[in-house]
Amino acid sequence: MSEKKKSCDCEKGSPKWMTTFTDMNMLLLTFFVLLVSMSTLDKKKILESLGSFQGSSGLLSGSRNEVSAQNIMTRINVIDQTGSSNAQTAETLRDYVKSANLSDVVSVIETKKGVSIRVLDSLLFAPGSADVQGEAIPFLRKVGTVIVDSPYYTHVEGHTDDTPSRSARFPSNWELSTARSVSVVRFLITEGVNPQSLSAGGFGEFHPLLPNITDENRARNRRVEINLVSPEFAETNKNIFEEDNGGQ
Structure with missing residues (x-):
């Protein structure tokens, strides 16, 4: 009869359930941060909640990287500041559009990227x-003064309706939409905007706001969009912007 194997006197590792429990806590913390970023922020309550969370989950300490309350609050502050800056920029532009009686042809929209200024081609x-019309110059100058000293990265998009362009200068809507966006970019440069923060692109008729089935819809689709991209969004997605730095 074979001898029984001697049991190992090695120190036992952590119980198997501890790894699963730790992973679950990390997932809960990630979900908590996501909820915070999507809601109205009360920083005092957040810190209190984080303190309770950390105090009740002592197993999180150890070899795992610790996610501190301060690190989370730093990220929340960035979200706060970006949202506030975008709101102020949008409000400044809306006030000008209203005072200049341009509400029928210009709209200002806050987006996840920053602020979008939608201008009808008329x-x-x-x-x-x-070629930029004289009546558009005061408006474009206002846009220039708003962004000239701001940290925004500005991408200008040209859009057309589905009516074909067959001129010698613009044989298709690709050329027309791109040339229009470039004209706006060139004007902003003359107003002192840093060329390295600007880019231009044309989308032809392929990104309509509305179906091209009526004259009214086509008029809304013929537009230029001046997209002010916040530095926080640009940093998060910098691979997108660095490829075409300085315009195209």
């Missing part, structure tokens, strides 16, 4: 042209 250009 303000900026003559039909089939990419």
Whole structure:
């Protein structure tokens, strides 16, 4: 009869359930941060909640990387500041649009990227042209003063309706939409905006706001969008912006 194997006197590791429990706590903490970023922020309550969370989950300490309350609050502060800056910029532009009686042709929208200024082509250009009209200059100058000293990265998009462009200068809507966005970028540069913070692109008729089935819808689709991208969003997605730094 074979001898029984001697049991190992080695120190036992952590119980198997501890790894699963720790992972679960990390997932809960991540979910908590996500909820915080999507809600109205009360920083005092958040810190209290984090303190309770950390105090009740002592197993989180050890070889795992510790996520401190201070690190989370730093990220929350960035979210706060970005949202506040975007709101102030949008409000400044809306006030100007209203005072200049441009509400029918210009709209200002806060987005997850920053602020988007949507301008109908009737303000900026003559039909089939990419030359900025004189009546658009005061508006574009205002946009320039707003962004010239700001940290925004500005991407200008040109859009058309589905009516084909067949001029010698613009054989298709690709050329027309791109030329229009470039014209706006060039104007902003003359107003002192840093060229390295600007880019331009044309989308032709392929990104309509509305179906191209009525004249009214087509008029809304012929537009230029001046997208002010917050530095926080640009940093998070810097691989997108660094490829075309300085415009295109």
